[in-house]
Amino acid sequence: MMSISLALVFVVHVIIVVESSKTKGNVVQDSETYTKSWVVEIDGGAEMANKIAAENGFNYMGELHIGSGRKFYHFQLTESEEKAMKTDSPFSAKTQHLLSEPRVGYVEQQILRPRVRKSYSVPTDPLFSTQWNVLNTGQFDGQFIGNDLNVEPAWIQGYSGCNVTVAVVDDGNNIEKLLVICTHCDNIVTLL
Numbered sequence: 001m002m003s004i005s006l007a008l009v010f011v012v013h014v015i016i017v018v019e020s021s022k023t024k025g026n027v028v029q030d031s032e033t034y035t036k037s038w039v040v041e042i043d044g045g046a047e048m049a050n051k052i053a054a055e056n057g058f059n060y061m062g063e064l065h066i067g068s069g070r071k072f073y074h075f076q077l078t079e080s081e082e083k084a085m086k087t088d089s090p091f092s093a094k095t096q097h098l099l100s101e102p103r104v105g106y107v108e109q110q111i112l113r114p115r116v117r118k119s120y121s122v123p124t125d126p127l128f129s130t131q132w133n134v135l136n137t138g139q140f141d142g143q144f145i146g147n148d149l150n151v152e153p154a155w156i157q158g159y160s161g162c163n164v165t166v167a168v169v170d171d172g173n174n175i176e177k178l179l180v181i182c183t184h185c186d187n188i189v190t191l192l
Contacts, residue, residue, distance in 0.1 A: 033112040036077040037061075040098060041070055041106035049073040052101055056094070057081035072106075119158070 038058070042049045046063055049071075053060035058075035066072055077094070098107045125131075132139050136148035151161075 035110045035112055037110040038075040038095070038098065039064065039106075039108050039110065040073050040075050040104060042073055043071070043103045043105060045071065046073070048103055049075075052098070052104065056098055056101075070105075 040049070040052070042052060046060075049063070050060040053073075053075045056075075057078055058081070059078055061074035061076050064072040064074055075098075081094075092109075095107050095109055098104050128134070129139055132148065134149055135152055136145055138145040
């Protein structure tokens with residue numbers, strides 16, 4: 001799961017950079033925080049990418065599936081190479097060395113991008129006040145204040161639920177409740 005997420009981050013970044021850059025490669029600047037990962041476009045397939053990675057002090061981490069028809073690969077510095085490099089260096093020599101390879105078309109060292117959470121704001125949905133199960137302030141007969149999903153503290157911390165999938169599995173044991181009965185109409189006839 002983590003490798004899929006990491007690959008997705010790389011893929012999105014590569015698409016943006018590749019489409020906006022017309023040069024063979026980008027030499028990194030000193031104002032960013034650089035990772036020990038590179039995105040490399042190689043003509044020759046996975047075996048060639050693995051060979052070029054090994055020859056240049058990288059671990060071959062795999063192909064990045066972008067869907068553009070171009071072949072991009074994820075390289076990561078080996079531990080010995082990482083220790084030999086200065087920790088504050090943007091590793092531009094490594095980038096230039098990779099660019100000197102005849103089968104390499106594009107190289108970019110990955111930049112660490114800090115995640116910034118958005119501040120909390122009250123939802124602007126005109127029907128939000130009727131959604132007592134999300135935030136119960138007593139709007140449902142003035143009873144059960146606070147008996148809700150308790151999502152407001154998460155919203156205040158900046159979590160929005162974006163890219164989250166929720167599934168509800170109903171076992172059908174309590175079909176007498178009004179909210180559930182309409183989903184079991186076919187079963188009611190057989191139960192009576």
